[in-house]
Every structure is written in C-alpha cells, then in structure tokens.
Amino acid sequence: MKFDTPATTNPIDQLKVVGQPVDRIDGPLKTTGTAPYAYERHAAAPDAAYGYVVGATIAKGRILGIDQRAAEAAPGVLAIVTAKNAGKLGKGEKNIARLLAGPNVEHYHQAVALVVAETFEQARSAAQLLQVRYESAEGKFDLAKAREAGAKTIDKDQKVGDFASGYAAAQVQHDQTYSTPDQSHAMMEPHATTAAWRGERLTLWTSSQMVDWAVSDLAKTLGIPKERVHLMSPYIGGGFGGKLFLRADALLAALGARLAQRPVKVALQRPLMANNTVHRPATIQRIRLGAKASGELTAIAHESWSGNLPGGDPEEATQQTQFLYAGAHRLTGTRLAVLDLPEGNSMRAPGEAPGMMALEIAMDEMAERLKMDPIEFRVINDTQVDPAKPERRFSTRRLVECLRTGAERFGWAERSAQPASRREGNAWIGIGMAAAFRNNLVMKSGARVLLDGRGSVTVQTDMTDIGTGSYTIIAQTAAEMMGVPLERVKVELGDSSFPVSAGSGGQWGANSSTAGVYAACVKLREAVVQRAGLPADAEFADGMVRAGGKSLSLAEIAGDKGFSVADSIEFGDLDKRYQQSTFGAHFVEVAVDAYTAEVRVRRMLAVCAAGRILNPKSARSQVLGAMTMGVGGALMEHLEVDKRRGFFVNHDLAGYEVPVHADIPHLEVMFLDETDPVSSPMKAKGVGELGLCGVGAAVANAIYNATGVRVRDYPITLDKLI
Ligand code: MOS
Numbered sequence: 166m167k168f169d170t171p172a173t174t175n176p177i178d179q180l181k182v183v184g185q186p187v188d189r190i191d192g193p194l195k196t197t198g199t200a201p202y203a204y205e206r207h208a209a210a211p212d213a214a215y216g217y218v219v220g221a222t223i224a225k226g227r228i229l230g231i232d233q234r235a236a237e238a239a240p241g242v243l244a245i246v247t248a249k250n251a252g253k254l255g256k257g258e259k260n261i262a263r264l265l266a267g268p269n270v271e272h273y274h275q276a277v278a279l280v281v282a283e284t285f286e287q288a289r290s291a292a293q294l295l296q297v298r299y300e301s302a303e304g305k306f307d308l309a310k311a312r313e314a315g316a317k318t319i320d321k322d323q324k325v326g327d328f329a330s331g332y333a334a335a336q337v338q339h340d341q342t343y344s345t346p347d348q349s350h351a352m353m354e355p356h357a358t359t360a361a362w363r364g365e366r367l368t369l370w371t372s373s374q375m376v377d378w379a380v381s382d383l384a385k386t387l388g389i390p391k392e393r394v395h396l397m398s399p400y401i402g403g404g405f406g407g408k409l410f411l412r413a414d415a416l417l418a419a420l421g422a423r424l425a426q427r428p429v430k431v432a433l434q435r436p437l438m439a440n441n442t443v444h445r446p447a448t449i450q451r452i453r454l455g456a457k458a459s460g461e462l463t464a465i466a467h468e469s470w471s472g473n474l475p476g477g478d479p480e481e482a483t484q485q486t487q488f489l490y491a492g493a494h495r496l497t498g499t500r501l502a503v504l505d506l507p508e509g510n511s512m513r514a515p516g517e518a519p520g521m522m523a524l525e526i527a528m529d530e531m532a533e534r535l536k537m538d539p540i541e542f543r544v545i546n547d548t549q550v551d552p553a554k555p556e557r558r559f560s561t562r563r564l565v566e567c568l569r570t571g572a573e574r575f576g577w578a579e580r581s582a583q584p585a586s587r588r589e590g591n592a593w594i595g596i597g598m599a600a601a602f603r604n605n606l607v608m609k610s611g612a613r614v615l616l617d618g619r620g621s622v623t624v625q626t627d628m629t630d631i632g633t634g635s636y637t638i639i640a641q642t643a644a645e646m647m648g649v650p651l652e653r654v655k656v657e658l659g660d661s662s663f664p665v666s667a668g669s670g671g672q673w674g675a676n677s678s679t680a681g682v683y684a685a686c687v688k689l690r691e692a693v694v695q696r697a698g699l700p701a702d703a704e705f706a707d708g709m710v711r712a713g714g715k716s717l718s719l720a721e722i723a724g725d726k727g728f729s730v731a732d733s734i735e736f737g738d739l740d741k742r743y744q745q746s747t748f749g750a751h752f753v754e755v756a757v758d759a760y761t762a763e764v765r766v767r768r769m770l771a772v773c774a775a776g777r778i779l780n781p782k783s784a785r786s787q788v789l790g791a792m793t794m795g796v797g798g799a800l801m802e803h804l805e806v807d808k809r810r811g812f813f814v815n816h817d818l819a820g821y822e823v824p825v826h827a828d829i830p831h832l833e834v835m836f837l838d839e840t841d842p843v844s845s846p847m848k849a850k851g852v853g854e855l856g857l858c859g860v861g862a863a864v865a866n867a868i869y870n871a872t873g874v875r876v877r878d879y880p881i882t883l884d885k886l887i
Pocket of ligand 1: 407512513669
C-alpha cells in the first residue's frame with residue numbers, strides 16, 4: 166500500500182482497541198523471566214560453547230602478533246578466532262570501524278580475538294593468557310583541540326536570509342557556547358548472540374533493533390548470500406540506538422561457531438561495551454540569537470562540532486534549530502573533526518537530544534536578556550510553517566498548547582523570575598522548563614497476517630520490541646482492523662523469515678510498523694469479503710463479518726486451513742508538502758543543597774503532542790523512561806575521555822552513572838488529544854524520543870532558577886555549581 170495522500174476515516178478510527186491503555190502482552194513473560202533472550206537459547210542450542218571477546222588495549226595502531234599458545238592449552242578451550250583465521254571478511258554498510266581488528270586497530274577495545282571454551286569461566290580465564298603485541302600510533306582524542314585546529318563542514322550549512330547582517334542589526338543579542346559529553350547507551354541487556362551453523366546455513370538469536378540491517382551486514386561481512394542467514398531477535402532488553410547495527414557479538418559468535426563447529430554464545434562483557442560498540446558523540450555548540458526588544462527572534466545561528474572516526478558522521482545537533490522557532494535570518498551547520506575515539510553513532514534522539522540541551526538553555530538566557538517570561542518568549546516565536554520553506558506547513562504543531570497546558574498544570578505562575586529567591590531549609594528551590602521537539606520519521610514496513618479456522622489472527626513481521634510495547638500496539642492494530650478481541654490476536658516479531666518492517670529506531674517504529682500491519686489487514690479484509698461474497702464495505706466486528714443482513718464468522722470464512730496475506734506500507738512524498746515533527750513541553754522542579762550543591766529533582770511534567778497515542782499506557786512508559794534518561798543526561802551521564810590514551814575511562818555501570826529509583830521523583834505525563842492524518846493511516850507519530858528532547862535543558866533552567874548559577878557544560882555536577 167502506498168501512502169501518499171492524507172488519511173481519511175478508516176477502521177482504526179473506531180478506537181475500540183487502539184488507543185486503549187491495555188497492558189503489555191509480553192509483560193508476564195518478561196516479569197517472570199520466561200521470555201528467552203538471545204543468550205538464553207538453551208533449548209535451541211543446548212550444546213552451545215561460550216565465547217569471550219578480547220578488546221584492543223590501544224586506541225590506534227597495529228597488531229604485531231598474538232601469542233596464543235598458553236590460551237590454546239588452557240582447560241576447555243575449543244577455538245580462538247582472530248583476523249588471521251577468520252577468513253576474508255567484508256564490511257557491512259552501517260559500521261564505520263571493523264568489528265574484528267587486525268592487523269590495524271581503529272579504536273580502543275575493538276575486538277582482536279574471541280576465545281571459545283566449554284564454559285564461560287574457561288573462556289574468560291584463557292582470554293587473559295592471550296599475549297597481543299601492538300605498535301601504537303598517535304591518535305586524536307580531544308574534541309576541543311580538534312575544533313580549534315579546524316573541523317570539516319559536513320553537508321552545506323543551511324542558510325536562510327542573511328544571518329550576519331540580521332544578527333548585527335538585532336537589538337538584543339546572545340552568543341554562547343554549550344557542550345554535551347560523550348554518552349553511552351548503557352542498556353540493561355548487553356549485546357548478545359547465540360549462533361549456530363547447520364551446513365552452510367547460519368542461525369542467530371541476537372539482540373538487534375533492526376533485523377534486516379543486521380542480516381544484510383552480517384551476510385556482507387561473512388561474504389555469504391543473505392538467504393543463508395536466519396536471524397531472530399524477538400526479545401530485547403533495551404537498545405537506545407546501540408543495537409541499530411550489527412555488532413561484534415553477532416559476527417564473532419558466527420565466526421566462533423564455524424571454527425569450533427559448535428553453537429557459540431557471546432555476550433559483550435559490560436566493561437567492554439562503552440569502547441567496543443558505539444556511543445553518542447560529545448558536542449560543542451555555539452548558538453547566537455538576535456531579537457527585537459519586543460522578543461521577536463530575527464536571527465538564529467546554531468553550529469555544532471563533534472568528532473568521529475574517519476568515515477563517520479557528525480552528531481546532527483542542529484536539526485531542531487531549523488524548525489523550532491521563527492526568525493528571518495538563519496544559519497545552521499554541523500562540523501566534524503576526525504577523532505580516534507570509538508565509533509560515534511545514534512543514541513536515543515540523535516541530533517535533537519544534545520541539540521535541545523543547548524538550544525533550550527540559550528532560549529532561557531535570551532528570555533532573561535529580554536526580561537521576558539521564558540514561555541511567552543517561546544510562544545511569540547512559534548511558527549506553523551517550515552521557516553526555510555514557508556509553503557511547507559507542519560502537519561500538526563501544537564507546541565503553544567503544550568507550553569500553556571504544562572504551565573497551568575505545573576503551577577508556573579508561582580515561579581519567581583528572580584533566581585535564588587526561594588529557599589526551603591538548606592535547599593534552594595527552582596523550577597524550569599524547555600520545549601520538546603523531535604522530528605517524525607516514517608519508514609517502509611511490511612507484515613503478514615494469517616487468519617485461521619478458529620477465527621484467530623496471527624501477525625508476523627520482523628519488527629522488534631525493544632521494551633517499547635510493539636507486541637501490544639501491533640496486536641491492538643490487528644484486532645481493530647479485523648474486528649476480533651485482543652485475545653484472538655497473536656503477534657510474532659523479530660524473525661528474518663517474516664516480512665521486513667521498519668524496525669525500532671528514530672521513534673519511527675510504532676507508527677510505521679503498525680501502519681504496515683494496517684496495510685496487511687486491509688488486504689486481509691479484502692480477501693475475506695471476496696471469499697464470503699460480501700460487499701467491500703462489510704462490517705468487521707465481534708469476530709463476524711456483516712453486510713446487508715448477511716452475517717458470517719471469520720472462522721467459517723477462513724475454513725479449516727485458514728489463509729494469509731502480506732503487504733507493506735510505503736510512504737510517498739507527503740513530506741514535500743508537510744513538515745512532520747513532534748512537540749512537547751518539559752517542566753522540572755529542583756532542590757539544590759545550599760552547602761553541598763547536590764541537586765535533587767523534586768517533580769517533573771511532560772506534555773506531548775505526538776499524533777494519535779496508540780496505547781496511552783505503553784506511550785506513557787516510553788515518556789517516563791525518556792524523562793528519566795533526560796535527568797541522567799542533565800546530572801550524571803558522562804563518558805570520561807582519557808585524552809592521552811584515547812578511551813572512555815568509566816566504562817561500566819559503576820563508573821557510568823545513570824539515574825536509579827532514588828533519583829527520580831514523581832513524574833507526570835500528559836498527551837494532547839491529537840491525530841495526524843499526514844503521518845500514516847494510523848495517524849500516530851513517535852513519542853519515545855520526544856520524551857527525552859528538552860529534559861536536560863529544563864533541569865539546567867530549573868537549577869539556574871534555584872541558584873542563579875548558569876552551567877552550559879553537561880552534566881551539571883555539583884563541582885560546577887560551587
Ligand atoms: Mo534510535 S537512536 O534511532 O534507536
């Protein structure tokens with residue numbers, strides 16, 4: 166099905182099942198520990214051996230040799246994979262650095278070997294006996310220095326009007342530089358794979374957000390046809406973008422299984438993950454704002470510097486600045502410096518998450534210069550059209566309503582504009598806010614739907630559920646479309662033998678994958694009425710199909726054998742006419758200890774306008790998780806770079822801090838009642854990343870309101886406040 170005109174009324178609009186806050190259907194499996202994750206495929210691969218990954222201890226250079234005699238002789242060792250015996254390896258499209266080093270080393274903890282043994286402990290113990298000799302080369306690890314030395318401009322700067330003269334003429338100006346650190350996805354389940362060969366066919370149980378990308382890149386790397394790879398990723402313990410692409414666990418498990426002639430399981434050790442896989446690159450962002458004394462923005466410039474390995478991309482931290490506020494004269498641009506740190510790539514809301522951390526502080530600072538309320542300042546600079554192309558309207562844009570609704574709900578009117586003016590005991594109290602913005606992406610997505618002789622529906626798609634609720638919203642979609650109760654729908658996900666879906670990334674998963682299921686169900690409905698000899702407008706409800714006094718059950722129509730159809734949704738060029746984005750507002754109250762500068766978040770509110778909310782319960786959970794991550798980004802998360810040796814020092818969950826329950830107070834989430842007919846027949850958009858964008862700045866703005874100390878360098882740790 167091609168989607169190229171705005172959606173009209175369709176069966177989803179009944180909202181009998183879609184839009185209901187139903188419990189996650191995979192919830193009991195997960196909470197009872199019975200959902201089999203990639204490392205737990207004991208039944209499918211009972212004879213699996215264990216692989217242990219050895220990471221490079223230099224950031225850049227060459228492997229001179231590996232003495233593996235002692236490791237080979239160690240108890241239980243079955244095989245040792247290195248670049249020497251791995252065969253000729255190709256390279257996937259999505260990885261920048263190779264997943265197995267040799268002879269060149271491109272970054273610290275790049276895998277240099279996999280030791281396979283009968284038990285995990287034997288593999289780990291033998292791995293310590295490998296003697297790897299390196300020749301180190303000079304590397305570049307310091308973003309600030311690289312920026313001074315001159316970084317490359319990536320793509321062309323987006324220019325509207327004439328920023329330089331617009332800024333020079335502005336009555337009020339603001340020019341500041343902000344920085345965000347490298348961040349680690351730090352998801353709960355590590356990257357993990359169980360791999361087994363049967364002849365020339367490879368089966369993997371892995372933890373991947375994008376099944377088809379993983380299959381393609383694995384086949385390319387191994388140099389085998391894609392058809393010989395069967396990959397399953399039905400349960401995923403979090404990803405946040407760190408599992409968008411094939412990683413070393415999957416490749417090395419496949420190579421280890423081939424060499425050991427046994428199924429092999431590999432989980433990246435936690436201390437390896439930060440440097441072996443990807444991270445969100447640090448940014449330095451310069452923002453210049455020019456406004457009339459009335460508060461109307463006239464000039465906006467946002468430039469962002471980030472680093473990556475050769476061939477990598479910059480963090481697109483200026484994305485939102487092209488769309489969020491009006492202003493005649495504009496300049497946005499990303500600059501890339503080559504660094505030899507591990508590969509930078511997508512982490513939850515890549516671009517906007519760090520971009521909003523800077524822009525939404527700058528907006529507050531400008532409001533203060535203008536002596537305006539920060540919300541009023543944002544409201545008067547709202548735009549309903551793409552500022553660069555005024556003929557392109559936003560499909561929906563209710564930023565102002567989010568701001569106003571949140572202000573009312575949070576009690577914004579009680580805030581004192583004067584910083585450090587509210588004290589309770591030893592604590593300075595402040596409240597702050599920020600707008601939320603994240604673009605809405607759509608991706609082609611397919612599904613197969615089967616109707617069986619009992620009138621039950623099964624949906625099969627390679628879509629993944631990374632803890633987001635995909636199983637549930639897909640079941641809701643099929644139930645609504647086919648007129649059956651939720652219990653009569655079975656959803657099977659994350660299997661490369663199923664139709665290719667949008668996968669989970671860029672907050673496009675919910676809308677795109679359910680739209681694919683919608684498309685398949687439209688086809689199934691057509692097949693059903695045709696078989697039953699009913700008109701096309703027959704009603705599907707209560708497991709029955711009815712038209713003109715005739716009523717047949719789905720079970721009868723399916724017959725004993727049942728049948729299936731498949732289709733996909735393909736998105737046309739509606740985005741030429743409409744800008745699709747999601748909007749919101751974040752509100753935060755903090756208490757800052759007057760003596761220790763310890764920051765405690767006291768309450769938070771997010772108001773989101775993100776199209777139809779397919780399941781308010783799972784969507785709320787997504788936003789709660791995002792707000793929590795935002796607090797981490799504001800106050801804790803920071804991969805510390807060793808600038809001499811080129812690696813992230815705090816590479817485990819003891820050193821890389823994320824919020825725990827004690828850090829998170831009462832959180833409230835509100836959704837505006839909205840449908841977006843431009844986004845898909847579901848009229849939904851993404852919300853899981855929107856919930857993060859702006860949180861950091863809202864915390865920073867609350868801290869400023871509490872203390873009068875303005876920190877522009879994340880995370881806002883107490884040393885920066887004293
Ligand atoms: Mo998201 S960073 O595209 O999983």
